[in-house]
Amino acid sequence: MAISTKNGTKVWQRRDRNGQLKVWAMWLVGTAIFMWSWQQISDATTWAFFWDAPRIAADIGGRAMPPRWGYMDKLWAPLWDTLNIATLGTVLALMMAVPVAFLAARNTTPSAMFIRPIALLIIVSSRSINSLIWALLLVKIIGPGIFAGLIAIAIRSIGFCAKLLYEAIEEIDESQVEAIAATGAGRWQVMAYGILPQIMPAFAGISVFRWDINLRESTVLGLVGAGGIGLQLQGSLNTLAWPQVSLILILILLAVVVSEWVSAKVRGAII
Amino acid sequence: MLRLEQLTKIYKTGDKALKAVDLEIPKGQVLALIGPSGAGKSTLIRCINRLVEPSSGKVQLNGVELTSLGSSALRRERRRMGMIFQEYALVERLTVMENVLSGRLGYVGFFRSFLRKFPQSDVDEAFRLLDRVGLLAMADKRADELSGGQRQRVGICRALIQNPSVLLVDEPTASLDPKTSRQIMRLIVELCEERKLAAIVNIHDVALAQMFVQRIVGLQSGAIVFDGAPAELDEDVLTRIYGAEDWSETIQKVDEDDEEDAA
Amino acid sequence: MSATLDTRLGQPWKKPPFVKSAALRWTMIIGALLYLVLALNSIDVNWSRVYRGLDRGWEFVIAFVNPDFSSRANDIKVGLTESVVMALASTVVGIAISIPIGLGAARNISVLPVYLVCRSVIALSRALNEIVVAILLVAIFGFGPLAGFITLSFATIGFLSKLLAEEIEDMDRVQAEAVRATGASWLQRYVYGIHPQVIPRLIGLSIYRLDINFRESAVLGIVGAGGIGATLNTAFDRYEFDTAAAILLVIIAIVMVLEYLSGIIRARVQ
Structure with missing residues (x-):
């Protein structure tokens, strides 16, 4: 001023x-x-297609409706797989994220000079790369299927969970930790009694939050061959089976809504 | 018996928190440590159980020299020093019982403590202590459901269940109202008498200190400037500890209204 | 339940369980175990294939130590430029559209019909996965960055408008009231009452979203919506792990730089 x-x-x-x-x-x-x-962007675009887009969209929309409800029979199994990829992937990620978070948090890391940077590097590389890319890579390495998807989700989630968790660890009340240490408790006991109870709510919140995200992400992993409902989506797109595509999209949307509802419920119960 | 010899603490910032403090506390004596904030009271207490690492000097507890101990030997010695904190420092999300039992962690292996399988003798002792401080009915409540005075009683139980030979008490009443403060101080003094415990109590409330303890030590910028009986504490001494001020209102003899909340 | 000491002594003590009802507790435990068994059984892992893959995995790890930036340098450059361009343009357009929608979706300053419309736009954008949107847009607009750009803009709207609306809803009402009391018009009210409180947060969120958009733009190429993803996909298809590693390293580096910059910028505006 x-x-x-x-x-x-x-x-x-x-x-x-x-x-x-x-x-x-x-x-x-x-x-x-x-x-x-x-x-x-403009240079890379064929504008004729753009002006044609409304007609094409209407055409696809017309073909896609009504969805082919009978195809549902073939979707139950992939849907179950998708759920498993998300859930087991989250569990696996959490198991690895907890130690990484403790190594990365300033107040619990054994060595701020050497170990903390390594933990932070793990977190950054896991977070920077999308789960679809991890899936792409893993499909090449261990072959297509649910397992590749599960591992991709797990790897991508480590960084996310570990980052939020280590921030929670850094925010704990140190006096409670000090009080436990003053009783003559060992290093692990201090962790179990002084630190763990304080980060439990954050841990539960992060788990559910990430599970919700993972369920969304696992719906598309099939596009690169990593199992789940995305596989059917890819197949239907390739054969231009629009009524099946629309059914799958409705299903994905539904899954997302349900997962958001579940995670909101669980978080409400915890907090 | 607790003996400090030439205990010195210099923080990384260069602040001299303790300047070669010598102090000896016989068994069963309750000592109040007074002094302005920043005088090093808290540092002194924390240097004894090495929550703060002293820069030089010695701390001896019943003949064992603490400052040179390795980490596992230090943990063993810490069991003999119960600590009570200003903001209670209970683990808020654990139950009262778990908080009390956490005082036994030094005696119990990791897995037993992790699974909350403490020996029956510890559990009984925890019940006895909670009964003694009037909180037996609260055993299964979570610590964050309690009031300030109740939390501090749990803190006392946690320190006592260690079966310590000395209590380190850091501003036990700073977060409490005047009445509760007296109750807590009285409880600490009574329990020390019952168990023949030595105690160092950091306290900023001079009147409260005079009311309850046998000996008062005044700390000023990291050095002891007074050491004597509560009755010897006069305006001159207070001025030496805290600086010039009108002290006539602060110095009081044990007042009479104190008896009513003794029950 | 007795509170006297004598009845308690000698009794074991157990931590009160997290779930009070025993029936519900056991149902939950058994249900979780049952799910775990069923789920683990339904992923059949071809261990010999995984074992054979380990070599390739190792090859990839080696490639990370020794990435090849040069042999496909041109493809990488073109793909990367496209990703950056998509991320930048979609963030700008996304913000521009998010502001009116965010205002409309804030219950305390908007009227009900507008509120409902804006909230549905947000809900739709958040529910649809970027990749799914990109697939549909590629089908409609054809291959290329335009589809990716629209996808990211749409995703940005859902993200930013929601946060913006929430920010406006919890902002200090008193300040807005004070401006209203002076008899200001709707636009003046926005500019003087809301804007100064929300703008630093909006800048922070926009930078954060630019970061997300860049990461997302790196995958959109896999479904043909432009950007570095296509180059990456090709590299993987040809098993050129050293090129793939180079691309991933570049992505990580850019993400780190963006994160660092956004930290600085957010610290400065707040």
């Missing part, structure tokens, strides 16, 4: 001259970057 004098009267402005210039410059650069980005 600044007050300047103009023609003898005081004029109030929100920013001074330099501040104003900086803001304008930022807008200018921002707009230029956006225009350039748009140019790139």
